[in-house]
Amino acid sequence: MKLIVGTRGSDLALAQTDSIIDMILDKFPDLEIEKKIIKTKGDKILDRSLDKIGDKGIFVEEIERELLDGSIDFAVHSLKDMPTKIGSGLKLTRTPLRQDPRDVLVLNSKYKISSDKVMQWLRTSEGLKIGTGSKRRIAQLKKINESIVPVMIRGNIGTRIEKIYKEDLDAIVIAAAGINRLGISGISAYHFSYDEMVPACGQGALAVEVRSEDEYINGILDSLADDQACMEVEAERAFLETINGGCHVPVGAIVNESDDGYYLRGMYGNENCESIVYGQIRFEVGIESARQAGIDLAKVLIEKLKEEEKYE
Structure with missing residues (x-):
């Protein structure tokens, strides 16, 4: 069986897609996978900062259209480029093993x-x-x-x-x-250490996107999942979603493991980058507790930034 994967055309996007292809073929050697390069809005406009040309969807919209119309069977993105709300008819599979987020x-x-x-x-x-x-x-x-x-x-x-x-x-x-x-x-x-610079939510992780109803391809791609990466990105993306942050405000979050459990560390700032606040929260192992930690920390930092700006 042949599958077509959609990807941006940069060296990094192709390397990321190749890594997913290799993982799939390691488990399903009888499959054939072809790459289709798709140019996105974010690839075409390089003379302006991201906050001046749109939001996170600028790197995925064209690829998602081809996924919905059946031109491709799945797509590989950098998770940090993905909006927190995925378009109707599409979904992200469970997250594969994550690279260094720093x-x-x-x-x-x-x-x-x-x-x-x-x-x-x-x-x-x-x-x-x-x-x-x-x-x-x-x-x-x-x-x-x-x-x-x-x-x-x-x-x-x-x-x-x-x-x-x-x-x-x-x-x-x-x-x-x-x-x-x-x-x-x-x-x-x-x-940079996480104390020196908090990474983007989901940095270092890949997002594999499929049509929601395609159970066969969903099953193949979910088999690549790494439980630790899934938990980390759940917390970080819940934080981002609650903050309602994109390219227009400084926002980041990272999960790291300590001797006494898991911590979500977050940062959030105003649009002109002049005020910035930090915080962290401990949570227990598990997807639901990770998601709740993201929501809770975001609410704390939203209030903390309001207080900071009040006294400036």
């Missing part, structure tokens, strides 16, 4: 700084030019050092790394998962 600071090679000195350099240097198109990253960089000058960059990971030198940037911030999936080496990369 954000990474890639430094201009003119800087020879050991990993244990990077945060000191970031906190104390004046007017560093750092490339990112994300309000979440901008807000947290400004929290580290208010003199940082964010420079809007878009495009695939290779293009963004090239812009360090083409635009004479001091550094850029990108996702560790992208670096890992593409096998990029030879760069000076500092991995």
Whole structure:
């Protein structure tokens, strides 16, 4: 049997799709899977930041249309690009194993700084030019050092790394998962801790989207699920949904395991990135408790941000 998978055409999107194909064929070797590259609105408009051209759907709408009309059988996305409400007739399968969710600071090679000195350099240097198109990253960089000058960059990971030198940037911030999936080496990369920078909700995880009624393909793709990843993204996406956050406000959340259980850590800020609040909540193992933790933490941070802005 032959299945057609829809994907964006970047090197990273293709690598992500290939990883899902490999997982499927490992379990179902008799299947044949063909890739179909689909260009999205987010791929076509690269001269504006995400909050200026739409919301999270800008990377998925065209792909979802082809899924609904039967041109493709399933689609692979970065989970952080997915709206929290999935369109009628479609659903996300259970989440496969997640890559490293952390954000990474890639430094201009003119800087020879050991990993244990990077945060000191970031906190104390004046007017560093750092490339990112994300309000979440901008807000947290400004929290580290208010003199940082964010420079809007878009495009695939290779293009963004090239812009360090083409635009004479001091550094850029990108996702560790992208670096890992593409096998990029030879760069000076500092991995932020979750205390230093909270990742995007679902960062490092893949979203596999199918037609809701297609039980056969649903069954194949659900077999790829990783229980830990499913629990993490349930908490993080419930947080995002309750915040009602997209590209227009800085928002992020991450689940991490501690000696005494699981914690959801979240951040939320106002649209101009000038106010930002953090919080965390402990929860028990399980999808329902993870989802409730996301809802509860979001409500706390919504009120916390209101209080912060009141006294500014």
